[in-house]
Amino acid sequence: MAERRNLPKIVSIVKYHNDGRLTAPAAARNAKPIIQLVRKTVTKPGNALEIASGTGQHIVKLASALPFLNWQPSDVDITRLNSIKSWSNDQNLKNLRPPCILDATEEGWSKKHRDQDLILLVNLLHLISIKETKILIKEISKALAPKGLSIIYGPFMRNGKLISKGDMEFHYSLINADLNLGYKNDIDILNLFNEAGLVHLNTEQMPANNLAFISKKP
Numbered sequence: 001m002a003e004r005r006n007l008p009k010i011v012s013i014v015k016y017h018n019d020g021r022l023t024a025p026a027a028a029r030n031a032k033p034i035i036q037l038v039r040k041t042v043t044k045p046g047n048a049l050e051i052a053s054g055t056g057q058h059i060v061k062l063a064s065a066l067p068f069l070n071w072q073p074s075d076v077d078i079t080r081l082n083s084i085k086s087w088s089n090d091q092n093l094k095n096l097r098p099p100c101i102l103d104a105t106e107e108g109w110s111k112k113h114r115d116q117d118l119i120l121l122v123n124l125l126h127l128i129s130i131k132e133t134k135i136l137i138k139e140i141s142k143a144l145a146p147k148g149l150s151i152i153y154g155p156f157m158r159n160g161k162l163i164s165k166g167d168m169e170f171h172y173s174l175i176n177a178d179l180n181l182g183y184k185n186d187i188d189i190l191n192l193f194n195e196a197g198l199v200h201l202n203t204e205q206m207p208a209n210n211l212a213f214i215s216k217k218p
């Protein structure tokens with residue numbers, strides 16, 4: 001199980017609601033571009049696993065916007081899993097499975113999640129170490145079906161550089177909390193895809209300086 005970390009408050013600005021739902025302003029802001037990206041990337045029916053689903057705001061919108069995919073939400077945190085359940089209860093979406101617990105940094109999780117046609121991960125890599133990132137990408141590769149796609153979205157360095165004042169502040173607030181955290185370098189991510197046997201298809205520039213890496217299992 002991933003070590004529980006004391007992350008700076010900015011990482012997890014969430015509002016708690018009486019019915020167990022959580023809302024995060026960041027998740028509301030980036031939902032639309034993420035849905036557009038998934039829609040243009042994935043065109044065939046299949047199984048989609050979301051790692052680190054968080055509040056559940058994204059997955060209910062994704063399942064509604066892309067009904068040809070069977071969505072499996074997951075997270076490592078029980079409060080988040082309850083929030084995902086509460087968001088799902090409202091919607092009655094036939095293609096949305098109940099959330100499951102998944103520590104994406106634990107070696108071997110792919111054994112329980114084989115044959116995925118899509119694996120989506122939004123905003124986790126800056127919150128884990130490079131060693132854990134390596135495990136995560138290796139497990140994604142093992143969990144994907146042949147020709148399966150992965151989309152990894154978040155804030156990243158470009159060629160070792162932080163590209164704005166806001167990115168520098170966020171990165172150093174993470175490093176101050178734990179030296180192993182912080183933005184990963186785009187080039188390191190491409191190397192990890194290669195090591196894991198994934199083919200990098202494209203890097204999309206997303207709003208607020210984020211990147212989305214799209215890769216494919218041969």
Ligand SMILES: C[S@@+](CC[C@H](N)C(=O)[O-])C[C@H]1O[C@@H](n2cnc3c(N)ncnc32)[C@H](O)[C@@H]1O
Binds near residue numbers: 054058076
């Ligand atoms: C910044 S939030 C992003 C949530 C969601 N993807 C979004 O963009 O709104 C990070 C999420 O990662 C989850 N998380 C942290 N460590 C994890 C791990 N080792 N495995 C799976 N999820 C993890 C947290 O519980 C939290 O829900």
